[in-house]
Amino acid sequence: xxxxxxxxxxxxxxxSKGIPRKNLLPVAGRPLIAYPIATALASRRITRTIVxxxxxxxxxxxxxxxxxxxxxxxxxxxxxxxTDLDVFRHALTWLREHEGYTCDLVVHLRTTAxxxxxxxxxxxxxxLLARPDAHALRSVSRPHQSPFKMxxxxxxxxxxxxxxxxxAEAHSQxxxxxxxxxxxxxxxxxxxxxxxxDLGMIAGHRVLPFLINDPSPDLDDVEDIPALxxxxxxxxxxEPPAGAGRxxxxxx
Numbered sequence: 001x002x003x004x005x006x007x008x009x010x011x012x013x014x015x016s017k018g019i020p021r022k023n024l025l026p027v028a029g030r031p032l033i034a035y036p037i038a039t040a041l042a043s044r045r046i047t048r049t050i051v052x053x054x055x056x057x058x059x060x061x062x063x064x065x066x067x068x069x070x071x072x073x074x075x076x077x078x079x080x081x082x083t084d085l086d087v088f089r090h091a092l093t094w095l096r097e098h099e100g101y102t103c104d105l106v107v108h109l110r111t112t113a114x115x116x117x118x119x120x121x122x123x124x125x126x127x128l129l130a131r132p133d134a135h136a137l138r139s140v141s142r143p144h145q146s147p148f149k150m151x152x153x154x155x156x157x158x159x160x161x162x163x164x165x166x167x168a169e170a171h172s173q174x175x176x177x178x179x180x181x182x183x184x185x186x187x188x189x190x191x192x193x194x195x196x197x198d199l200g201m202i203a204g205h206r207v208l209p210f211l212i213n214d215p216s217p218d219l220d221d222v223e224d225i226p227a228l229x230x231x232x233x234x235x236x237x238x239e240p241p242a243g244a245g246r247x248x249x250x251x252x
Contacts, residue, residue: 003047004045004047004104004105004129005047005048005102005103005104005105006043006045006046006047006048006103006104006105006107006125007046007047007048007049007050007103007105007106007107007193008036008040008043008046008048008049008050008106008107008109009050009052009087009088009091009106009107009108009109010033010036010037010040010049010050010051010052010062010067010108010109010110010111011051011052011053011084011087011108011110011111012033012051012052012053012055012058012062012111013053013054013055013058013073013078013082014053014054014055014057014058014078015054015055015078015079015080017080018220018221019219019221019222022111022112022219023053023055023058023061023111024057024058024061025219025222025225027114027219027225027228027229027232028228028229028232028233031061031065032111032112032114032219033051033058033061033062033065033111034061034065035111035114035115035116035232036109036110036111036113036114036116037049037051037062037065037066037067038065038066039109039116039117039118039121040067040107040109040118040121041066041067042118043118043121043122043125044118044122045121045122045125045126046107046121046125047103048068048103049066049067049068050067050068050069050070050091050095051067051068051069052071052073052087052090052091053069053072053073053078054072054073054074054075054077054078056072059072070094070095070098070099071091071094071098073087073090073091074090077090083202084108084202085196085200085201085202088106088108088191088196088202089196089197089200092106092193092196092197093197102193103193104129104192104193105125105128105129105190105191105192105193106190106191106192106193106196107121107124107125107188107189107190108188108189108190108191109121109188110186111219112186112218112219112220113185113186113187113216113218113219114219114228114232115216115217115228115231115232115235116187116188116216117235120187120188120212121187121188123210124137124139124188124190124210125190127208127210128190128192128208131208133206134206134207134208135191135192135195135199135201135203135204135205135206135207136189136190136191136192136195136202136203136204136206136207136208137188137189137190137191137207137208137209137210138184138189138190138203138207138208138209138210139184139185139186139187139188139189139210139211139212140182140183140184140185140209140210140211140212141182141183141185141211141212141213142180142181142182142183142211142213143181143182143183146175146178146181147161147162147181148160148161148162148164148170148171148173148178148179148181149170149171149175149178150162150171151171164178164179182209182211185212186218187210187212187216188210189203191203191204192204216228216231217231
């Protein structure tokens with residue numbers, strides 16, 4: 001059987017507003033963009049690693065870290081409101097039209113989550129490959145707050161944000177009796193290319209959960225850098241991957 005073609009696609013635009021030049025920000029001595037590239041290159045299942053950027057300096061740093069940058073992303077797909085779907089559709093279409101390149105899966109590695117283990121990403125890839133009925137896979141974690149205990153304004157009053165059918169006043173019930181919910185994490189997303197190109201969706205209708213019990217910190221503000229650097233040092237010491245071996249509740 002032919003080895004599946006697995007594309008790692010790393011979006012990294014130059015115009016970040018929250019943290020200017022975020023993707024080149026030094027974290028533990030390396031630019032942020034270098035971390036997802038290193039994960040992809042260390043993977044045993046990913047066969048190609050591409051960075052999609054509109055920025056020449058990010059492109060240069062990406063190539064220096066070992067990724068391909070076969071195109072410069074058009075400005076139309078690099079503004080503040082451009083979506084993941086825009087970026088992925090452009091990349092897959094460009095690769096098909098200019099190189100005749102197609103793949104079996106696309107692995108989305110966000111730069112804001114630099115603390116990843118390639119073995120965990122490989123486990124997620126294996127999970128989706130084993131489920132041809134699934135459109136995509138998304139890493140998730142259990143939230144600290146339940147949406148069933150949240151309220152929204154209703155005139156002078158408040159009303160439950162999410163009611164639960166058959167359960168009166170869910171907001172005042174023990175968490176143990178409420179439906180299980182997940183928070184989407186930034187660890188890894190994987191999608192089949194036909195979902196992007198044919199359905200015009202970034203995840204599709206049938207999404208597998210990939211539970212990360214110990215999610216690593218994300219980079220939202222510069223104040224997050226010390227925690228990220230501490231987590232990266234722990235990873236360098238060979239400490240166990242976050243959530244490793246804990247995904248069997250959702251078998252492939």
